[in-house]
Amino acid sequence: MARSTSQLQPISEVWEWQLLGHCRDRSGIQFFHPDDDLGRISRRMREAGAKRVCDNCPVRRQCATHALTVGEEYGVWGGFSENDRTILRELGWQDALDRRGYADVTTLERRLMRARAKARKAKERREQGERHSGRSGLDRRPT
Numbered sequence: 295m296a297r298s299t300s301q302l303q304p305i306s307e308v309w310e311w312q313l314l315g316h317c318r319d320r321s322g323i324q325f326f327h328p329d330d331d332l333g334r335i336s337r338r339m340r341e342a343g344a345k346r347v348c349d350n351c352p353v354r355r356q357c358a359t360h361a362l363t364v365g366e367e368y369g370v371w372g373g374f375s376e377n378d379r380t381i382l383r384e385l386g387w388q389d390a391l392d393r394r395g396y397a398d399v400t401t402l403e404r405r406l407m408r409a410r411a412k413a414r415k416a417k418e419r420r421e422q423g424e425r426h427s428g429r430s431g432l433d434r435r436p437t
């Protein structure tokens with residue numbers, strides 16, 4: 295569908311936040327995991343390192359908003375990993391925008407923390423239930 299001229303923004307305005315990103319002169323390897331690295335621990339460490347860079351980035355909100363809006367599938371954007379964005383899409387994130395229309399990253403981080411804590415508790419309860427019923431996670435044969 296064609297957009298009216300009032301909807302169009304100059305390309306430079308849409309993308310110029312990227313020029314201010316703290317990752318600008320860094321290797322992309324820290325932000326995007328290489329195809330040959332499927333290790334969960336090394337991936338987690340790399341993501342944590344990338345998130346530390348994002349922490350104080352002046353365009354974090356713009357970056358996170360972009361990634362969530364366009365559905366970036368890979369990499370750390372605005373301090374959120376692929377997995378974080380998947381969870382945020384499930385939980386909803388559009389209600390956490392500031393007055394300028396950028397994602398409020400603090401609110402989204404809290405939302406993620408609560409969701410993960412809830413998932414952890416549910417997992418613990420499940421495991422506890424299995425222990426009490428004498429069924430371990432390895433022995434899930436139907437009775």
Ligand code: SF4
Pocket residue numbers: 312314315316317318325347348349351352353354355357358370371372373
């Ligand atoms: S928030 Fe992170 S990924 Fe986005 S521009 Fe800043 S440093 Fe780069």
